[in-house]
Amino acid sequence: MVQQLSTSSIDKLQRFTFDDYDLHGGIIHTVNSFSQLFAKHSYPKCVKELLGQLQCAVCLISDTLKVFGEITIQIRSHGRLKYALVKVNENFETIGLADIEGNITDNEAFTDIISKDAVLLITFAPLDGENYQCIVPLDKPSLAECIEDYYRQSIQVACQMKLFTNADLTHSSGMIITAIPTKRDKAMQLLHFEHITTLSDTITEEEMHTLSFNEILYRLFNKETVIVYNPVPITFKCSCSKEHYKNALACISPDQLAQIIQQDGFITATCHYCGTTYKFNEDESLDILAEAKKH
Numbered sequence: 001m002v003q004q005l006s007t008s009s010i011d012k013l014q015r016f017t018f019d020d021y022d023l024h025g026g027i028i029h030t031v032n033s034f035s036q037l038f039a040k041h042s043y044p045k046c047v048k049e050l051l052g053q054l055q056c057a058v059c060l061i062s063d064t065l066k067v068f069g070e071i072t073i074q075i076r077s078h079g080r081l082k083y084a085l086v087k088v089n090e091n092f093e094t095i096g097l098a099d100i101e102g103n104i105t106d107n108e109a110f111t112d113i114i115s116k117d118a119v120l121l122i123t124f125a126p127l128d129g130e131n132y133q134c135i136v137p138l139d140k141p142s143l144a145e146c147i148e149d150y151y152r153q154s155i156q157v158a159c160q161m162k163l164f165t166n167a168d169l170t171h172s173s174g175m176i177i178t179a180i181p182t183k184r185d186k187a188m189q190l191l192h193f194e195h196i197t198t199l200s201d202t203i204t205e206e207e208m209h210t211l212s213f214n215e216i217l218y219r220l221f222n223k224e225t226v227i228v229y230n231p232v233p234i235t236f237k238c239s240c241s242k243e244h245y246k247n248a249l250a251c252i253s254p255d256q257l258a259q260i261i262q263q264d265g266f267i268t269a270t271c272h273y274c275g276t277t278y279k280f281n282e283d284e285s286l287d288i289l290a291e292a293k294k295h
Helices: 045-065 141-155 186-200 205-209 213-221 244-248 254-264 282-292
Strands: 012-018 025-031 069-076 082-090 094-099 119-126 132-135 160-163 174-180 267-270 277-280
Touching: 012 132, 012 213, 025 045, 025 186, 025 213, 045 069, 045 082, 045 094, 094 213, 119 141, 119 254, 119 267, 141 160, 141 282, 160 205, 160 244, 174 186, 174 205, 174 282, 205 213, 244 267, 244 277, 244 282, 254 267, 254 282, 267 282, 277 282
Parallel strands: none
Antiparallel strands: 012 025, 025 174, 069 082, 069 119, 082 094, 119 132, 160 174, 267 277
């Protein structure tokens, strides 16, 4: 249960390296940042679990690939789950959202609620440079296995990823181990990778949810030389603002805006991510209408 987990490990990502092996990794525990993903939404349990795994995955990807900017990991589907996405920025501030069409029961597998042609989109928006996107087939039984394939096929490095959400929906956790590009013998690095991942395969889901970072690292790698860095805080933080929605509303049809103002006397907009509602009084609404007429 979450109360057994040390507060030093809650909503944080722990980086570590095996310098002798040219391998590095990360462990993540999300609690508050996870629950805020769906606090304003009534998603079925399996979708909440998936969002938790996406949150852990995108933070681990951001940390291992060292992209200074925003990364979005998104499932796109023609099934009952239309999409599920989580974004993270360079400060490990996350937001997420899902869209459902039809009935999804609590305990369905993610492969059952997506279409056969569903894909995983990983979009990189660096602060300095061009945006780019990778398309990953969702042809494996789990999200973690699909991401491992992305590392192997697109980045061409060995990767092991583990993603879990507990049954009470109070906690998501994950772990990644990847090879670091090296000039050393790559065949030997692969042997080292297989050795370390054989050890990490012994961790249980319960241990991932209840043990602190230090306990997990000792439990798995106490006979190895592991360099541990300061944990990174993970938060849920929406970047929405009244100014953002003012600009967005100005792109709506003037006739539609005029009808809303005539009926209500004001305009409101609600953020789909965090649920914050912004109200524009009559004067502000008329300013938005005037701006919309210029477009």
